[in-house]
Structure formats: structure tokens, C-alpha cells
Amino acid sequence: MKKKLRVKRSKHIDETYKISFKFNGKLYHGFKGDTLASALLANDIHLVGRSFKYHRPRGIMTAGSEEPNAIVQLHNNSPRTEPNVRATEVEIYEGLEASSQNCWPSVNFDFGGINNLLSPLLPAGFYYKTFMWPASFWEKYEYFIRKSAGLGKSPTKPDPDIYEHRYIHCDVLVIGAGISGIISAKTAAKNGFKTLLVDEKPYLGGSTIYQNSEYFKINNQNSGSWLEKEINEIKKIKNLEIKTRTSVAAYHGYNYLLARENLTDHLQIERRKNKTRHKLLKIRAKKVITATGSIERPLVFDNNDRPGILLSSAIKKYADLFGVACGEKNILFTNNDSAYETAISLIQKGINIEAIVDNREEVSSKLIYEVEKNNVKIYKGHTITNTHGYKRIKKISIMQLSKDGHNVVGSKIHLSCDCLGISGGWTPAVHLFTQSGGKLKFRDEDQVFIPNIYPSDQISVGACNGDLTLDTILVNVPKSLKDFLDIKKNVYENFEVLSSHNNSKRNIWLLPSDKILGKTKSFVDYQNDATAKDIKLALREGFKSIEHVKRYTTTGMGTDQGKLGNMHALGIISETSEAKMGELGTTTFRPPYTPLTFGTIVGRNVGEYFDVYRKTPIHEWHEKNNAKFENVGQWKRAWYYPKNKEDMFQAVQRESKAARESAGILDASTLGKIDIQGTDASEFLNRVYTNAWSKLEIGKCRYGLMLNEDGMVYDDGVTTRLGENHYLMTTTTGGAANVLGKLEDYLQTEWPELDVYLTSVTDHFATISVCGPNSKKIISEIFPSLDLSDKNFPHMSFKKTKIGKIHCRIMRISFTGEQSYEINVQANFGKSVWEKCIEVGKNYNITPYGTETMHLLRAEKGFIIVGQDTDATMTPIDLQMDWIVSKKKYDFIGKRSLYRSDTIREDRKQLVGLLTDNPNEILEEGAQIVADINKSPIEMLGHVTSSYFSPNLKKSIALGVVKGGKNMLGQRLIIPMENKKINVTVTDPVFLDKENNRLNA
Amino acid sequence: MFLINCPFCGEREQSEFKAGGEAHIVRPKQPTELSDDEWAEYLFMRKNIKGVQLERWNHIHGCRKWFNIVRDTTNDEIKAVYKMGEKPPI
């Protein structure tokens, strides 16, 4: 039998515009204006997912961004798929496809449902206690946990959408366009402030806009109609910008806020093409008015999580705004007057109410009187003790509360229903306020936290400030605005307000039941499946701080960050531990308020790395020639160039051999380059490098090592003296920006008297390194007029020359130990000069090689790579590079630290070479090095930093750092691996051509 | 995220700057004359004040100039900005 759940026409819903969509593969219809949740409810679907831990069936619970249960996956298996979307926020469009996500294999038959039956075995902290032991079992547990817990699936294909970032500067930002926000925005804008009003929903007016009853009036009009006029008016104000579908995700210091403007998610997929999907708004506001309203609290009783149980205010919103009845037999359960507002809305729309259960004893108000007049049975002083129905609520059990509210008395009454609305009062939405650094205070009368101390120029107004009724809002909001904006006359004054609420509330954090607590499932945090019992267990096990209880029970975590349940958790802790709520404090509400997509966060930088990457001028050639790339900082560097299905090892072996036997060519453009000029340039270099620079002749190059002030190696590279007062420094690829920053620091703050100017020229030049025994022949063919004799152009020297009209700087320097020339040309000629080298080099089998071969070749020579063979604990002495540390210079950066008691220790880790007994055994980089494996615990002497199979030496070679390694030459050490021990011998770190004959060969 | 008033460029986003730690720590002119303890004092010891602190900042993605600020570390309020070599105005 099909229920008729669409009731009375609503302005918000366009019933002439029918929309079809799919949920869990089945086709349904809704109307324009519906959310996925309202459309599902209109189709009598409550069950949408399974809970995280116990896999209990869960339904739609709210009508907003606080939804903990109705979390769905959109467009599964498409590049646009998105997990963890709240059905209450999805606006439906033609072709929408949504599916339940926390269930396997289906929402109606869920394998994990067995967890519910096993729940006595799954107390709080269960995952910590069980799955962590024994450690070796974790992998097996993990498979099942991942499979059955799954919080949705990430897209696996590239994101087809466009995202933007935008800066907005305004005088006043108003967050939330409910009645308080509308009043605030109008007041600010009318007083000349450049104002921005944002709201997460697609419409303005919050919950007042659908308030249409005789009981809430402003200046003798229904509050909803009054607000609608106000909204129409503010839309005309020029200095007021209004953004709907825009949710503020984070509120940082200095009134810096991040908001996500959602531009296309409500459109049919076909209409999204070439449109920006999300815009991340980076808002700098002089003043911020937070008007984020309040969130209704659930009530905590046994089995309070069944599908069909909603917040009372959500039932009202579905009826008033969407014209949808959530059930045909509705029961409301409340501790305050709000449920009666819902009841009146339902009565107005002809929706049946079976009963209202009110835990207050003696209570009367105009609202209650009106409901009673309509023959709705009200059970005063009662509580629900249990609910029944697995996939949909069917029945509730109620009992009378004792006078003190601690127990239930009398006999049980059973009431049948298909929908239950619960109302535990209201919680001001203070999340953004606390994110900004604001401090809360606790208001005892109605048990709420409200803003107390503001850290920046901001105020909270309306319900989020604890003004929870229409009359207090209309009195207090204009008053606060007057002070905050420092204005003389307020546009809103002397309202005539009718608000029919009775403010009484009977707050019982955990409602009693006829069962013992251990046998109940009273959910506090629905999304994380944390129950009252779990919280009490945590307290019994000794957790006292709310932050600890949060982590142990997972209450307040997840995508909803405890929007619904946090107060109950605190309340139960407070009652159990007899600590005052105000003193307990709340847990930290972390940004984002609602989840953001990666696209929103990275903006234009969607793609593989969510970041920009840098390409050398020769990049295109590498791509064409099948290079594999390696990320070095933001750079894409050619890693190796596989030929004929070679793997990396084979390609690197071939490249390394070719470079030593004939010629290799490397794109070294990524090396940092700093142009240094000024009359004190030489003195400056003297102070920043460990070796001496004053005597370096013009046209010569020198290798330099740069330390931190603590004596540890920081960077290295070759610097060339181009002129009397002109040097070109090269740095490591990854260190370029930091080196420049450090040099500027010393220049500006310690040595301002030096006449030196630094300019980064990394991007201005392409650097091509040609090495190998035939490199000289290749260079001479490219530059026929250049005298390449060792006498005229020796190792570590520099020449200026030209190819045609292209100026070239050639440095004869070597990082491979081979004779080698580095050609630097203006970046835009880089590719053509590279191609020329390749062309000319053909006769010599010139072989392009990448970073991996470069690393192998230098390791054969024992040259270090800063950051690979060093970390921030290696001095030049540890690296056996004493030769580069000047004994004569009075001072340089880090010098004093080289003879601190700690840096002169003999047993520091020192760089050594390592040779395996078996020449074919290649060590793993990072592997630990020990001497004695019989001693327990085994002493770790160091680790392997670089390891390769050398095709030129035909054996495995490695560099490593070993405690006291300098004096261990010839000593035998052990590298213990998972299944074996590898025996090694400590050697000199230089494996090949110790005499440097090849440099001039 | 702070707004920092670079003395050379004006008010800019914090993301354009790099923090450089405590201000007014002068590198000793004659490090070789110092004992290990004295050198360590310069090298490692920082006050890390809870409250008003003098700090070095670099406008690394702007004019690249170093300068000092006076910041209250409890609420991130920047009370003053001044150039290298100048005395703190507060």
C-alpha cells in the first residue's frame, strides 16, 4: 500500500517540475526544491545507511548539515563520485545517483550487522584493545575492518571539474542568513558597511522563513512573511553581497575565514561542463557577525537510533518547507516546547500525530493548549524506555518518570508509530566561534555553552549566542549590533513580537529505563556509534578529561564533529563524575565545519600532486624520449630513460656504463643558481663556505660546503668566479630557496656592512652536463673555435663562448668523476642546445642519463648527496671531508660548532664505504648496521645511506654512516635483514679512480 | 592567519612571510673566543615567551627583506613592526 506522504503545497517545492533520480540503483521521483533526504522521505524511505561500528540500520535524522547518519556516495564508479555526502544537503537534479555506503553487500542485508549481535563484545576502546594485539595479526584484522567499515570510496579517475580560489575583503561578514543574520546584514549594509552575507543553504531565511503560524508574529505579521519581505528588501541593497550554498569551513585568527561556495553541485551533470564547481573564498573581514543559529538536541534513551527517528525540528522542516510527511503515525518526544511547534505544523497540514510524550510534569503554554485542543494525547512526566522495529521504528514503550527523574515507575505503555520526533532542546552552534579562539561560558538555566570572550573584532548574535526564542532575538540582536557597529540609530527598533514559547525544560542527559544500563543502547554519538554505556565505561576505566573520553569512545569525532551528541557526552560525564559542566569545558571543534573536497582546497592545482610542478626547458625532450620522472622538490627530473622494455635497474646499468665508457648527457637545469655581485662578494663567500675563496681566480670554479651555525652540513655546490666582483653559486636542487633565504638573512641582519647583492637565476638558465671520455670531442665539435686543451681550459675552470648567436657559459666541473662540461645557456635555448649535443654526440653513443645514474656515478666516486648521505647531524668531519674545512679562516658560518665537545666526539656517526661479501648482494638504503647480533638489545651503529650495483666495478657498493666508522677500515659488520644477515666490510668511501685520473683522461 | 604589515610593502598575508625566531640575538663577533657554554647560549637558547615576544620575520615571497615584529603569543596580536637595526618601539 502506497502512503501519501506529499502534503499541502509548499512554496519551496515546484510540483510542476518532476525530477527522477536513483537511490541504491532504484529509480525514484522528487520535485525541484527537494533535497535527496526530502525526496527519499516522500518515497517512504528512511533506511539509508548502516552505522560505523555496529552496522545498525540508520535513517535520516536531521534536515541539515548536522546529519550524522544519512551519509551517501554520489555517482559511484564515475570520476565525479563523492563519498560522505549528507543526503540532507544534496539538492536533487535529473540523473542524480546516490547509494548507501557503510554497508556490504547491501543496506538491507549487511554482513557487518553481526557486529550488532556481538556488541556486548565490542565495548568502547575495543579496537584499541583487541586489534592491536598481537601486533602480527593486525594485517589480517585490517582487511576485514577496511572492507566492512568503509566510509565511502574515493574517486579513482582524474577530477573533471574546475575549482577556484578567490580573495574577498569586506567590512562586515555575516555568517548565516536566518532571521538574526538577515537583521544583521541589513543593519550593517544600511549603515554603509561593505557587507557579505553567506549561508550554507540554497535559500535565505533559516528556520523562520517557513514559520507560518498564529503563534509567532512580528509587527502583527506571521514571522515567516515578515522575514520574506525583509529578504526581498535586502536583495536590493548595493553594498550587500549575498552568497547562498556557501558554507564557512574555518574561522582563523585576524578574522580570516575560509568558505566554500558551491556553484554546480545542484545542477544536472551535463550542465556543469566548463563551469566552476566550488570556489574557496578566502575572506578577510574587518568585522564578523556570526549568526549560525542552533542545532536541536536529540534525547538519549534505549534504541534511540532506529530509522524513522528524527529530530522534531527536522520533521517540522520536512512538512513546512518540503511538504513531506515523515510518517503517517507520528509520535513526538520532548523535554521542551519545541515539539509543540512541530505538532502545530503537522496539524495544520493534516498529518496525523498519535501522541506526544513530554518528560515535564506540570507544564502549560499557548502551544500545548492548542495541541491539546486538537485531541492529541499528551503523556506528561513520561519517558520512552525502549523502541522497537529493526529497519523502521514500529513501536515505543513509555513509562512514567520518578519525581527526581532518575527512575521509571508504574507500568509500561506501548504505542505504535512509524515515525518518532525527538527534541532535547537546543544547542547554540558555537563551532566557528570556538575555532576563532573564542572562549565559552556555561549557562546553567538551560544547560548551554554560549560565547563569552571574543578574540577578534566579532560578535555572535541570535540563537548561536543563546537567544533561542523569537522575542529574545528581536530584542537582543539589534541592541548588540548597535554597540558592535557603533551606530546611532538602528533600523530595527520597537518591534511588536509575539512568541508563544514557554521556556521551561526538563533536562535529563541520560533518560532512565527499566533495564540496567549495560543492557541498553542509548546512542550519544550516532555517527561513531558511541553510547552512554561507552562513556560511563571510559570514566570507570579512569579517563577524566573530556578530550581523553573523546578519543577513547570516539564521541565527537568523524565528519559531524559531535554536532548532535557532544552536549550529552558532557552531560553524562558531568553527572557521573560530579564535575560541573562549565568546568569540564568542551572538546575542540576542528575545522572544517563541514567537509571540503580536495578540489576546493587545491583550487586550480587539481591533478596528480595537488601542487604546481616545475619543468626544465628540456622537459619536452625527456618526455618524447620515454623518460621516467622523479619528483625533486617541486621539480620533475628525468629519472632514467628505459629502452626496449628495460626495467629501472637495466636502464641505469646501461646509462652508467655509457657515461664512463664514452659519453653521457644530463639535464642539470634544476640545480639552484644564485648570482652574487658586489665589492664584498669574495668576503661574503669566505664567511658562508667552509673553505677559502679570496684567492679564487677569475674564470675558475670551486666546490664549497655550507654549514648551519650548529656545524652541520646544510648545502653544497660549485661556485664560479665570473668577474672581479661577480660569482655564480650553484646549490642543490631542493635547497635553492632555503639557501637564498639563509644568505639573505646573514646579509641583512648580521653583516649589513657588506656590499653584496643576491639574485636567484635558477630559472634563467638551462644547464646541460656532458660527461665521459669522449665529452671533450663532442664539445669541440659543437664549439670548434674553443681551445679545449687542458692547459687553456683545465678542470674547475670556466669559459664564455657562443653557438651562433647564443651566449654560453661552460664550466668544466664534474660530479661523476669523468671529464665533464656543463653548458649554461639562456633557458629558452636550452632545448635546442641539448638537441645539438645529442646530434653531435651520436657518433660517440652519447647516452642521456637521469638522476638515478647520476647518483650511481657519484657514489662510485664517494661524492655525497646532501640530504641523502647527510641529515642534519653530519659535520664535514663526520663526512671525512676535513680537507674542505679551512684551518686558517678566522670565522665562517658553523666554524665554532666544529669543536664543541659533542662535535669532536670520536664515536659520532661517520661516512664510510661498505662492500658486501657477495658482490651481487645489493644493500637496502636505510638498512641498519650492527656489529654484534648476540648482544641484546642489539646496538645500532648506523645505517646504509646509498646503495647501488656498480656496472663499472661489477660489484655492489654502498655508502653508510657508522659510529666511529672512520677508524673501522677493514672491519666486518652485519646488516640484519628480515630473512638474512648480510656481511659487509668497511672501506674507504671512494670506490673508483681514487687518483682522479679520469678527470683529465 | 596573521596580517603582517611589512615595513617595506605594507599589509600582507602571513603566507607571504617566513618566521625567523626570536629577534635581537646577535651573532658573536669573535666566536672562537667563546666557551662551549657561551656558544651554546647563542646557538640554542631561546626564550619562547608566553606573552609579548620580539620576533624576526622575512617577507620571503615579497621584498625578501627581514624585519622584526612585536607579537603577543597568547592571542597572536602584532603590536608593532620595525626594521632591522631599530630598537623595539614598545
Ligand SMILES: [Zn+2]
Ligand atoms: Zn615586503
